[in-house]
Amino acid sequence: MNNAPPLFRAFDFPRRAIGLTIAASITALMLGIFLAVSRVDIPVSSNSLQPDITHLVRMSLIQAALTTFLSLSVGIALAWALNRLRFFGRPLVVSLFATAIVAPAIVVALGMIAVWGRAGWINQLLAIFSLGWNGSIFGLHGILFAHTILNGAFAAHILLARLQTIPAQKLKTGQSLALSPLRRFLVLDWPVISGALPSLGAIIFLLAFTSFPIVLILGGGPANQTLEVAIYSYVRLSFDLRAALSLALVQLVFCLIIVLPALLATPSLASSGTTRQFHWPDTKGATIAQWAILTLALAGFGLPLLAVLVNGIGPGLFPVLTQNRFWQATITSLSIGAISAFVTLVLALGLTTSRNSFSSPLMRAALALPAFAYLVIPALVLSLGFFLSVRALQIAPSNAAPLVLVLANALLALPFAISVLAPALDAINKRYAKTARSLGLSGFARWRMLEWPLMGREVGIVLAFGFCFSLGDLGVIALFGTSEFSTLPWLMFRALGAYRTNDAAAIASVLLLLTLIVFWALPPLMEKLSHAKS
Amino acid sequence: MLKVEQLTFTQPGQSLSYVYDLEVAPGEIVVVTGVSGAGKSTLLDLIAGFLSPTDGSLSLNETDLLPLPPEKRPLSILFQEDNLFEHLSVAKNLALALTANQGQENERILEALNEVGLGGYGPRRASNLSGGQKQRVALARTLLRNRPVLLLDEPFASLDEKTARDMRALVRCLTDTKQWHTLIVSHAKEDARQLADRLYSLCEGRLNPEVLQVQDPKINRWTPMRPPRATRQGHH
Numbered sequence: 079m080n081n082a083p084p085l086f087r088a089f090d091f092p093r094r095a096i097g098l099t100i101a102a103s104i105t106a107l108m109l110g111i112f113l114a115v116s117r118v119d120i121p122v123s124s125n126s127l128q129p130d131i132t133h134l135v136r137m138s139l140i141q142a143a144l145t146t147f148l149s150l151s152v153g154i155a156l157a158w159a160l161n162r163l164r165f166f167g168r169p170l171v172v173s174l175f176a177t178a179i180v181a182p183a184i185v186v187a188l189g190m191i192a193v194w195g196r197a198g199w200i201n202q203l204l205a206i207f208s209l210g211w212n213g214s215i216f217g218l219h220g221i222l223f224a225h226t227i228l229n230g231a232f233a234a235h236i237l238l239a240r241l242q243t244i245p246a247q248k249l250k251t252g253q254s255l256a257l258s259p260l261r262r263f264l265v266l267d268w269p270v271i272s273g274a275l276p277s278l279g280a281i282i283f284l285l286a287f288t289s290f291p292i293v294l295i296l297g298g299g300p301a302n303q304t305l306e307v308a309i310y311s312y313v314r315l316s317f318d319l320r321a322a323l324s325l326a327l328v329q330l331v332f333c334l335i336i337v338l339p340a341l342l343a344t345p346s347l348a349s350s351g352t353t354r355q356f357h358w359p360d361t362k363g364a365t366i367a368q369w370a371i372l373t374l375a376l377a378g379f380g381l382p383l384l385a386v387l388v389n390g391i392g393p394g395l396f397p398v399l400t401q402n403r404f405w406q407a408t409i410t411s412l413s414i415g416a417i418s419a420f421v422t423l424v425l426a427l428g429l430t431t432s433r434n435s436f437s438s439p440l441m442r443a444a445l446a447l448p449a450f451a452y453l454v455i456p457a458l459v460l461s462l463g464f465f466l467s468v469r470a471l472q473i474a475p476s477n478a479a480p481l482v483l484v485l486a487n488a489l490l491a492l493p494f495a496i497s498v499l500a501p502a503l504d505a506i507n508k509r510y511a512k513t514a515r516s517l518g519l520s521g522f523a524r525w526r527m528l529e530w531p532l533m534g535r536e537v538g539i540v541l542a543f544g545f546c547f548s549l550g551d552l553g554v555i556a557l558f559g560t561s562e563f564s565t566l567p568w569l570m571f572r573a574l575g576a577y578r579t580n581d582a583a584a585i586a587s588v589l590l591l592l593t594l595i596v597f598w599a600l601p602p603l604m605e606k607l608s609h610a611k612s
Numbered sequence: 613m614l615k616v617e618q619l620t621f622t623q624p625g626q627s628l629s630y631v632y633d634l635e636v637a638p639g640e641i642v643v644v645t646g647v648s649g650a651g652k653s654t655l656l657d658l659i660a661g662f663l664s665p666t667d668g669s670l671s672l673n674e675t676d677l678l679p680l681p682p683e684k685r686p687l688s689i690l691f692q693e694d695n696l697f698e699h700l701s702v703a704k705n706l707a708l709a710l711t712a713n714q715g716q717e718n719e720r721i722l723e724a725l726n727e728v729g730l731g732g733y734g735p736r737r738a739s740n741l742s743g744g745q746k747q748r749v750a751l752a753r754t755l756l757r758n759r760p761v762l763l764l765d766e767p768f769a770s771l772d773e774k775t776a777r778d779m780r781a782l783v784r785c786l787t788d789t790k791q792w793h794t795l796i797v798s799h800a801k802e803d804a805r806q807l808a809d810r811l812y813s814l815c816e817g818r819l820n821p822e823v824l825q826v827q828d829p830k831i832n833r834w835t836p837m838r839p840p841r842a843t844r845q846g847h848h
Binding site for chain 2: 245247251256257356
């Protein structure tokens with residue numbers, strides 16, 4: 079890709095320097111935390127039980143493996159249905175499923191209870207027909223259900239994007255050959271989506287393995303506890319930092335062993351380009367199946383979100399709006415979210431533009447890997463690392479909290495940001511690299527004249543990711559949150575713990591609305607600002 | 613006879629309507645030329661059933677084709693690229709055109725590949741073929757489908773001149789021997805000069821008959837190439 083003579087490559091020097099500095103800083107931060115943690119003198123807690131690591135690992139692995147299998151199955155089926163069906167409001171439905179990656183898990187968990195709980199919508203509906211459902215949403219099945227609808231929607235969004243890259247000519251050829259729905263899936267769809275499954279599966283496994291709010295809220299007791307929740311319990315409830323640290327290390331090792339090979343094998347989830355749309359509907363039987371899948375998915379994913387909005391936006395909202403702590407938490411959440419988003423964008427742009435200026439695969443990997451390493455570091459483990467480092471430096475956690483929250487959330491969003499920016503930059507490079515070089519476009523001029531006008535939407539997506547990840551975070555704030563320093567998810571979690579369910583529902587609705595608005599509005603807004611025409 | 617009569621299409625949001633009129637006889641090659649965006653591919657999409665016309669008629673030997681979905685229409689269509697499924701072998705790409713049992717299938721596939729000069733290519737992956745070989749495999753598939761109408765959308769645009777010349781000779785040969793109704797849309801003058809029995813130019817949404825130049829006499833000399841020695845015979 080980079081065949082220019084060395085003199086030309088000198089144009090890339092500032093970009094390379096910036097990228098390498100960022101990569102080195104991220105690596106140094108990781109090592110710094112590790113060193114600080116290894117040297118810290120942690121007192122042994124005498125009154126806490128030793129963790130049953132075997133049980134916690136087994137439970138974490140079982141639920142993550144089941145979640146991955148179920149989510150990929152649901153994702154493939156839903157992507158298949160959305161790819162084939164055309165109906166009024168389809169773009170809205172597609173973008174609703176796209177919000178799965180940023181929807182705050184604590185909000186989804188609350189929505190699940192509102193729909194499937196004992197006093198939930200389903201039971202209220204059944205009561206009209208004098209029926210009742212005595213089952214409980216709490217337990218392993220509840221965790222799996224919540225994970226599957228959330229990750230299944232996320233998988234469907236990724237796989238649908240892949241299906242849309244099938245060239246129109248191939249679809250026309252397939253249609254003129256009268257391929258049956260099954261043959262069409264095997265010949266046209268499967269080759270396109272199968273390439274994404276290892277990395278998608280790895281990410282879903284990781285998300286489930288390190289899931290925190292859903293397991294905490296829907297787990298229903300110690301039997302279903304996972305490593306992530308156990309770490310939280312040992313820090314917040316029994317303050318046994320030694321046990322928490324040993325669990326964190328176990329979790330980190332498992333994440334690395336299981337997930338890193340899959341991520342390294344297929345590092346990009348992004349699909350390469352899009353094609354002009356050509357619609358080829360399936361047979362009637364297949365279409366009926368597709369409608370059934372879509373209806374079930376909408377009920378599974380859409381109903382909990384709807385329940386959050388319906389239950390939260392109502393008379394219960396006004397008392398919350400009058401609380402000073404609500405506004406303080408809102409301002410904190412918005413400020414930290416905005417700064418996190420900006421930091422995420424700067425780091426991601428620095429790394430990806432620099433990565434693009436290198437032709438050596440080794441250098442390209444060296445620039446991306448430190449950022450992707452944060453994919454295998456669970457939020458709570460990263461938070462614990464910061465927590466112990468801050469203690470080692472004898473800084474009060476409450477003083478360090480804002481900076482830690484910004485940094486940790488930006489680092490956690492970074493792998494996703496890179497996977498959005500890298501393919502777009504690669505495409506621009508492929509098309510315009512020679513022209514840009516012949517014109518001597520480099521550094522900021524290249525960004526202003528070439529990349530920014532064509533990447534406004536991707537920049538918007540990265541900002542939205544950074545903001546929404548931070549806004550919905552419970553993992554990092556879980557160790558740093560206090561009654562004085564609170565974000566909206568932390569305030570909501572505390573309200574749930576104190577059985578102030580109306581407050582929790584109201585805060586959940588605000589969180590969800592903010593997430594949806596930012597996630598839907600930022601990409602087109604940035605696209606418009608960059609004067610890009612897609 | 614393939615008849616296209618007042619076949620009309622208006623792109624949503626555009627004021628210009630395309631109105632097509634043309635006929636293609638058995639064993640005849642009709643070439644439609646025009647600049648990019650003139651509506652050449654739209655004509656083929658309408659005939660193939662990928663687009664629905666707003667008016668007009670389309671028939672083959674007095675049979676109305678418009679009510680038929682694309683897969684039921686008696687035609688094969690070839691594009692500039694993406695005709696083959698690259699992850700499949702050549703033989704499997706061809707097998708998509710057949711519903712016969714396995715034994716007959718293999719025999720017919722080999723026969724079709726021999727006819728386009730790619731006898732030993734069955735087991736090869738489509739992605740390993742050159743541009744010209746891919747187009748010939750796609751033509752072999754049209755042989756297996758044996759539909760009387762052949763539509764070609766800029767079929768030789770991505771090929772080098774020698775390969776394009778070979779391909780033109782193959783299309784000429786197959787059209788003559790199979791008595792296909794062949795319609796080619798192309799912006800290449802060579803396609804018109806070497807292949808057209810009748811020529812139309814497309815301008816402002818209308819087809820205009822053009823005066824035909826003398827055909828290149830070398831174009832009918834299509835002799836299938838021998839399979840290369842390095843490849844195995846058979847395709848499984």
